[in-house]
Every structure is written in C-alpha cells, then in structure tokens.
Amino acid sequence: MPTTDWLKKEFDYGYDSGNVLGLLPNKIRRSEEQRIGGSYRRVFKRAILPFLKSDSVVMELGPGNGAWSRAILKHLPHGKLITVDYQDVTQWLDPDKYDGRLDCHQVADNSFSCVDDGTVDFFWSMGVLCHNNRTHIGEILQNALPKLKPNGYACHQYANWDKLDRYGWRRGGVPSEFRKMQDDEIWWPRNSQAEMVSLSMKAGWKVIKPDLGLLRRDSIIQLRNA
Numbered sequence: 001m002p003t004t005d006w007l008k009k010e011f012d013y014g015y016d017s018g019n020v021l022g023l024l025p026n027k028i029r030r031s032e033e034q035r036i037g038g039s040y041r042r043v044f045k046r047a048i049l050p051f052l053k054s055d056s057v058v059m060e061l062g063p064g065n066g067a068w069s070r071a072i073l074k075h076l077p078h079g080k081l082i083t084v085d086y087q088d089v090t091q092w093l094d095p096d097k098y099d100g101r102l103d104c105h106q107v108a109d110n111s112f113s114c115v116d117d118g119t120v121d122f123f124w125s126m127g128v129l130c131h132n133n134r135t136h137i138g139e140i141l142q143n144a145l146p147k148l149k150p151n152g153y154a155c156h157q158y159a160n161w162d163k164l165d166r167y168g169w170r171r172g173g174v175p176s177e178f179r180k181m182q183d184d185e186i187w188w189p190r191n192s193q194a195e196m197v198s199l200s201m202k203a204g205w206k207v208i209k210p211d212l213g214l215l216r217r218d219s220i221i222q223l224r225n226a
C-alpha cells in the first residue's frame, strides 16, 4: 500500500488536521489528537516555533489541506514557505493570499528537484513519513538534505511501532491486523526510533533528538544539517 502510486491517489481529498494553533481544538483536531496522543498546539510550540524567524525559509513535505502550513505562515511575515506534495495543494492553500510568501510544488517523486540547494532554514512534516516505507523515507531524507542551509534544522513526525504497542493500536486508530501484514499491504509501514535514527544518519543528518516526546503514539525526530 505505501507505494508511490497509492500515496499519490489516497490523499486527493486534501487531508485536514484542523485548527492546530487554536486554544480549543475543533472537531477534526480533537479526534486526531485523541488518536495521536498529544496536543497539536504544543507540537507547534515545541517542534516548529523554536526554529522559525520572521524571515525563515521553511520547506514542508505533504501539507495536504494546509493546516500546519497556515499556522507556519502566520509566523513568517517576511519569510517563505515552500510546500512539496503529490497533490496540487493550491486547491486548498491559495498562494495569491500570501504576497509571494507561499510556493506550492506538486511533485511526482522524492527528488526535491523543484527546490534550490542551500536555501531552506527548516524542514517540517506531519502525517507524511508515517505513510512512507523505509526506502521512501531514506530517499526523502537524502534528497532533502542538500536543500538545507548549513546548520538548518528539520523535525518530522514518524510512525514508531514500539510506542504504538504501548499506546494501543485500537486507541491509536491503526488496525492491529497490520502486525501480521507486509509493509506493501498496509498504510502504516513499520518504523521505530532505531530505524529512523539509522536512516537519518545514513542520509547525512545529525540527529539532535530521536523523539521530542510530544506524542504518545508516534515520534517526532529533530535533525540538523551536520
């Protein structure tokens, strides 16, 4: 299932995570937060905000409907957000509303060839690597790294089956039958903290924290362009 063809088709409706910055979560965000075991507002404050300056260039992989993109753009009055997605996200995020601060790229592979080398301060994704298998994650991490400025940072949510075992598959909204199935048959392919650290280092990133500890079901890794 987490083949490139499946990923390209599955999210064509524009996946939405709700009002990530709101003090009170709306219905969409509340149900997601129950499954993921954490607060999106807290994730934004701990995993994104510390890496943003008003003029930062941020690259976001897989914005979908743009819940996180809109929140990031609020904090980039003089910067830029570059989004990279298999979908044409301009259906949900209108670049004309942002005075040249939003560039949306619809892509067909994990090459990141649409982004100039050495231009990105911070690379972010939520709900993306958890649907990509380890081969794809390796490609993403390797091809994205040259886009970062020296000492640029990245934070990415990823699936962590060890945490999922502890948190509970039913509570986490992931079918427990997946445990008996192959990665190419399921939409939550196997991953762990150790695998993610190894893939990141192999791709040339310095691992700052393998898990920021903000989510009970999943992990968020913090990386730096070494």
Ligand SMILES: C[S@@+](CC[C@H](N)C(=O)[O-])C[C@H]1O[C@@H](n2cnc3c(N)ncnc32)[C@H](O)[C@@H]1O
Pocket (backbone or CB within 6 Å): 007, 008, 011, 015, 016, 017, 018, 061, 062, 063, 064, 065, 066, 067, 068, 084, 085, 086, 087, 107, 109, 110, 125, 126, 127, 128, 131, 132, 136, 140
């Ligand atoms: C589950 S949605 C998450 C949307 C948004 N980040 C959020 O959390 O609300 C995953 C999005 O990532 C995109 N995506 C997944 N893997 C991708 C890849 N390797 N390259 C580009 N886009 C990808 C999908 O097309 C989809 O829009």
